[in-house]
Amino acid sequence: MLRVGYPSTLAAELFRDFPDDVELIPISDHPDHIIEIDVWIPDFFPSRASRQWPHLRGVRLVLSMIAGVEWLPALVGPEVTISNAHGAHNVPTAEWVLTAILAVLKQFPFYLEVQHAQQWKRRFEASAHYAAITGDTRPVYPPVMLEELTGKSVLLVGYGAIGKEIERMLTPFRVDLVRVARSARLEPKVHTVSELDNLLPNAEIVILILPITPQTHGLFGKRQLRLMRQGALLVNAARGPIVDTDGLVAALQDGRLRAALDVTDPEPLPPGHPLWSCPNLLLTPHIAAASPQCTPNAVRVVAEELRRYLRGEPLRNVVQPGALTALRS
């Protein structure tokens, strides 16, 4: 019988719909003995998963409950097959992107601060702020106190499952959407990353939602950041190292760009890091996907992949083929 190890922190009831013909073995956060399993479902948090791994033996297949598994191959080695939780976290991550964009445009960081100070204070000075950050200096009355998302030009960099979900949630706002991904496509039109330099100057909002690979590491360097237009908003819901942190800090400090980040480089962001005190920055600590639906959705994706494995069908979400898939094919 196939032995499947899962984090003991997960409630057993989550596995109600798991295949019957597997033995489920809870793996403690601090294992004190060697555990023989065939398939491993690692903890959500890499730090915890890394504590579990040295106690495991016999693992041929890793079924991750998260999408971003760039840290797993180094942990388990090249022989082990790895599948990720493709699609499990589309909705909360795309919702975080929408929330972050709207919160910045609606000046919520400012308004939460004045609420905290118990002041009924409209941001009349926001007109000056808006003019300075966007370069739109046309005279307005009443003063601009927040912006609209509707009609803005958006560059979506990454067009996988989460990118498509973001596009869907942007639909009612009639944005002018331009898509970029590794490979060009038609219907809908997707540009390649090589066209990025030409596309950056037009975007009022740039959304990063692509996996981190050697090709995307540092994709948004100082030059790309300089190509973005005055006051553009950079949203990173992917991985911190896709963006050059020093370049971003400089652009924020100069009042050139705005940013909303759920991920940073380094991560966690250490105390005293210059990013903490940058203006026009909204920052959350890598929490976009952590909703009540997170674990049930991840377990469902893992269960489907496991069923395919048990039936001898090709796995669907392989990110590292390993020996298992190599032998099969």
Next chain:
Amino acid sequence: MLRVGYPSTLAAELFRDFPDDVELIPISDHPDHIIEIDVWIPDFFPSRASRQWPHLRGVRLVLSMIAGVEWLPALVGPEVTISNAHGAHNVPTAEWVLTAILAVLKQFPFYLEVQHAQQWKRRFEASAHYAAITGDTRPVYPPVMLEELTGKSVLLVGYGAIGKEIERMLTPFRVDLVRVARSARLEPKVHTVSELDNLLPNAEIVILILPITPQTHGLFGKRQLRLMRQGALLVNAARGPIVDTDGLVAALQDGRLRAALDVTDPEPLPPGHPLWSCPNLLLTPHIAAASPQCTPNAVRVVAEELRRYLRGEPLRNVVQPGALTALRS
């Protein structure tokens, strides 16, 4: 030639597309003489409009640049015809509603505070907060750090131009939407206000976007607030006095409800008011519609109404018929 008074704070270029056969007369914020006009476009802010009115003579028609004109009849009297800016501010107001809902569900008030404190701190305690506020005590791992809008049950109270725009923006989130308005309708199904008591217990989010009238004043009293379910989110983008402030303060202090308000009663909210220190409250100072598109859109709606008047056609956005419309009909 028809004399049209407008706030001198508005840039003249906004009136490029105004009818040619009217005389545009700028009205200062502090007029020092009597001004004869036929049609008055009051300032956005009631306090400023009230300063202008005593200096005006001959006004037969008031064309407001905002939607909520409940304060205008008392200022200008019953003989004057009043049209509002129906439809001009749908988009920013609906966007504010979406932003407020998402910001609450994603715990942005908490995360902006820890960002301000320069802490990389995930809200692990949010699981307890979420369980306490929603009553959902099922065991979860990883801890719940934010909620999803997708799939929530939403009660939309008010189904005019802005209500429909909110519905449109909610579409991608597949919410379970129930509509309430003054009069019942089919296709889509709209319930009447008399059914409110039966509908309130089911809603996770209640959105108020209806005009203030003698019938809607105090519509959300202590009884209605008590009928709302544990942890429900009340969003008010309409007018403060629709909600019983004392009842809302009590429900927030008891941890029963959450709220997001752009309007309050009284308004502005005075220093030391108990609402300021309520938990689970997001508050902005009546700014939802104040975007760069606000004035151009309002002037366009006003210009269309003026054109209908000049052509002798029925006005479209009359909220007080007055002598003008009475004579016509």
